[in-house]
Amino acid sequence: MTTVAPGWDTPALVLDAVAVAYDRVTALDGITGTVAAGESVALIGPNGSGKSTLLKAILGLVPLQAGSITVLGRAPTAARRAVAYVPQQDALDAEFPISVSQVVTMGRYRRVGWVRRPGRHDKAVAAEALHRVGLSDRAGDRFGTLSGGQRQRVLLARAIAQDARLLLLDEPFNGVDGTTQELLLGLLGELRAEGVAIVMSTHDLSIAQVACCDACVLNTHQVAFGPVDEALTAEHLREAYGTNALLLVSDGPSPRA
Amino acid sequence: MSRLFIEPFQAGYLQRALIEAVILGIVGGIVGVHVVLRRLEFMADALTHTVFPGMAAAFVLGGSLYVGALITGVASAVLLTLLTRNRRVTSDAALAVLLTGFFSIGVIIVSRSRTYTADLTTLLFGRVLAVDVAQIIATALTGLAVLVVLWALHKELVLRAFDPEATAALGYSVTTLDLVLNVLITLVVVSAVRAVGSVLVIALLVTPAAAAQLLVRRSVGAMMATAAVIGAVGGWLGLVVSYEGSIHHGWRLASGGTIVLVLTALFASVLAGTATVATLRRHGRRPGAAATTLEAAAS
């Protein structure tokens, strides 16, 4: 079953002066930037800077006060099937009676449609996605029995199973072990090579430099949006984080080749 | 043995009571799994109280209790869904005030009747022994409708229960799914309320599912099957015990209440059993052995 797909030259995401407000409190202001297919952007900013809000806005879950968001050439609500969202794994109930493979299969629900059950093809896609994150051996286990990092991988597998063109990740590297981190970075690279665009919020500047081509530095207002080396300068970070206490930013070229 | 378990059900009225109780136990148990997984116990309790004025009005006007309960029930399901949407923190104070306010209106309505106290008792505790065939048919049809909708929407409802953020991200309307579930809960309440009464319906929705949760965590479907069995057994055993007590020992045990007590006892047994097994397992492991799974390490 094929979905109508815009050409690969359509930008995956276009943000134009995006502004969001909750009850007269500004949450986002002046966010502008473009993400093409196969590109990735890191959302960098302190807690409360609006990173999660921006992700929700891209999903069409919060109304915009100003500006526009175009996802794969369409309005956010129209493009949802092609957008996959990976939340933080600790937001989920570890006691829930659900298996790892069931979680991954959830990514297929929209394609399966109402009432119908996931078919053989859906299950195969899910199994393949689980294999890509290296957890095929845990398919039958209860989701909650996995470690934090493993759960994060399962949620990524769910997003992969969805066959999305745009991937939104909310702090995917928070609290994950080294193996998972390497695996995630590798996978994200593979997905990008397949043409998937990635938007990822993170605290970790070194990960941002390794994993992403662009960075959006924000603290409610946009401080910078551009190639990682240009956006992640000490000056921009100072403006966003408000202190001089950032020790790891090098002013030279990034360690990545 | 057969005296204990079969004899009670020679009489027609007890056969009907049994059928009603078993159907309610099964449907309540299955729907109850969603109630328990999503911590909707208070919401469900609120719904049991808000159907009361509808029933009271119907009672006093001589109309169908079922219809009366249905009207206020569905109206409150809608109201409660709107009140509690988009909130990770439910306003439980508002819920408490709402349900007692509604309930009081119902009591006031009933208090205008000459046989006030007896009527209140009937409405509050039900009379499963007075169930007639028409009631059984209503219960069965309602139960069937509820189970069909639950089956059809199973994957979406489980998704919503597990990960509301992803549900919204995938494009589903979480509010609509919640509304559907709340209406289903209301339908269970409405069909159960004549048999076990307003106050005890909550037991059918919570206790079997709570016990199932302790026994089975493999999948939601497995939990539902377990809860259904526990609910049905509770209904049947409850009737057996109240009959045995009433007829052979001279204790007048209210049937509805006894069913709930039996369900609670089943829950307590399951709790004791699983706690014992967990403790034994912990002590059975050699002190130096490495934990192989996170679960073992965490218990």
Next chain:
Amino acid sequence: MSGLSATFSSPLMQRALLEAIMTGALAGVVGVHVVLRRLSFFTMSLTHATFPGLVIAELLGISLFTGTAVFGLVVVALIALLGRVRALDSSTATGVVLAGGFALGVVLISSQPGFTKDLTAFLVGSILTVQTSDLVITAVVGVAVVTVLAVLHKELVLGAFDPANLAALGYPVLLLDGALLVAIELTVVAAIPAVGTILAVALIVAPAATARLWTDRIGMSMVIASTVGALSGAVGLVVSNQWDIAAGPTIVVVVSTIFAVSLLVKGVSWPVGRQAAPRAASPVG
């Protein structure tokens, strides 16, 4: 006005009025903590599960207050213990105890002949049959509870807001929480003659919920809540007398209306508390 003074010329009505006012005031004060800690469902469970205590006390011929209070402590302990079971959420434990406890009361009471009248009194109150001894109990409980709450005020508020901090500062969190739960339980028992078990939670929660809509300061909340509670008791009693309807439910309808009106006036944006963790807050710890 002359109608009113005529109404309250009888000692029966005077006692009823006094009981209504005292209960309303006490419940209002305690209710502020219930609302603060989101213990409404827990209190509901407490009121329902305490019901068998009433019946047992009646059957054993002991003081209703004592029997119910003691039983209530058992219920508190039970819910607290159950809430610690890892696979069980505290709201599930609360639901099971609520239903099981109440069913026990139903079965016990229905085993006695002629039970419907007593039952109604227990469930929805019978303020018109209040005796001087009940008034004394309510007064004593009221003074005791309010004193304890006043003495422990800052600790209880801290515990509601930041239990981790309270523990870190070295306070005996379990004892403090326990003291509050006991205070709530005693208030529930004291409220039974006025509004019965099922409705006791309304008198505890509604005035405090109303106060929360009008002020952010806890001290002021208590003043408003106790005033609203006392007022509702008095007005409810008068109205029920005028229209010849049950007093307990009328009091509840009055206080619920005050809450509803406040909700509308203040806009329906109910102040949302701190974000809940995936597991619901347990009443203890």
